[in-house]
Amino acid sequence: MPPPPPSIIRVIDLETTGSAPPAHGVCEIGWQDVALSQSGRWELFGEGGQRFVNPGRPMSPITTAIHHIRDEDVADAPWWHDVARPILDPWPRRVALAAHRATFEEQFCTPSLTRGADWICTWKCALRLWPDSPSFSNQVLRYWRKPEGLEHERGLPAHRAFPDAYVTAFHLRDMLNEASVAQLIEWSKLPGLLPRVRYGPDRGKEWSEIDDDSLHGFLSDRDIDIRFTAETEYRRRLGGGPVGRTPENLLL
Structure with missing residues (x-):
């Protein structure tokens, strides 16, 4: 008998019509799984995926200019509640969900859609684990850390759901190989612990x-x-x- 599929942490990335639901809606979701391998190390698992979503409202030029998803691209796509649960809740295999600056995704991925899943915020965890990074955006971490195995073209274009989830999954993989799942979840529930002052006369100082x-x-x-x-x-x-x-x- 083949072994059962491993438990996973599913990295999620959303593209939306704006930042404040219910006024704004999801227009694309991407995901990439990370799993504990038989060697005892966390690795990317499976091919991940992407789905367009009909947000139920028109796209503004400002948001379209970020992700380049047009109204006509999502006009025939399914609604968010028809798409979300099977992707967000691959029960019983899912241990947690993860995203970079996860508080944004959590606004749209409500507990009723995730079965109350715990979240790992890779931005908050990067502040703790890699405080020497010049910045903590998904893409700066990508080029500062240069994660082993990341395929450059597969992680492009930026600001699209699957490529961003794919890049975040490498950050998550490396974090899980430095700290426990429980520790990452605990950090993610707290506000961000900033390594340097953001503004004012002391900007840039520890x-x-x-x-x-x-x-x-x-x-x-x-x-x-x-x-x-x-x-x-x-x-x-x-x-x-x-x-x-x-x-x-x-x-x-």
């Missing part, structure tokens, strides 16, 4: 390098990631733990 007065100014920032990072650094200065790269013993 948080440990700025003075107390500057740090206190960030404690009330409207950006939840900046505020969370400032609070974490403040606790570190009071003896409450690290900020930035996580000690190896926390990855177990």
Whole structure:
């Protein structure tokens, strides 16, 4: 008897008519699976896929200019609720879902469609695992890290659902080979822990390098990631733990 197919983490990428459902809708979904191999390492699994979706509203020129999906490309495509569940919930094999900046995908991939799946945000996890990256976008990580085995043309064009999911899957694979699934999910549930200051006179500095007065100014920032990072650094200065790269013993 052939062995059963392995459990997977499914990487998802969406292209949409805008960023705020229900005013905006999905026009394309792409996916690529990552699975634990018999060697004990995580690897890409299967060919992945892509489906167009009828968003039920016209595409704006601004969003079309990003992904180049036109109204006529999706006019005969199925509706989101007819497409989503079989892709988002390949039960019982799916361990979790993943996306780069997963909070965007989670707006459209609601718990009723995912069977309440946990999410891994590869952007938040990259901040923790690879803080030296010059930036943390999907494509910057791609060219900074140059993941082994990534086929350049298969990951193009950018801002299309399958190529972006394919690239993200390589980031996820490498993260899973550094940290546990549980750890990645835990980080993903928290705000982003930023390795460097984003703006102001201290822009580009590590948080440990700025003075107390500057740090206190960030404690009330409207950006939840900046505020969370400032609070974490403040606790570190009071003896409450690290900020930035996580000690190896926390990855177990």
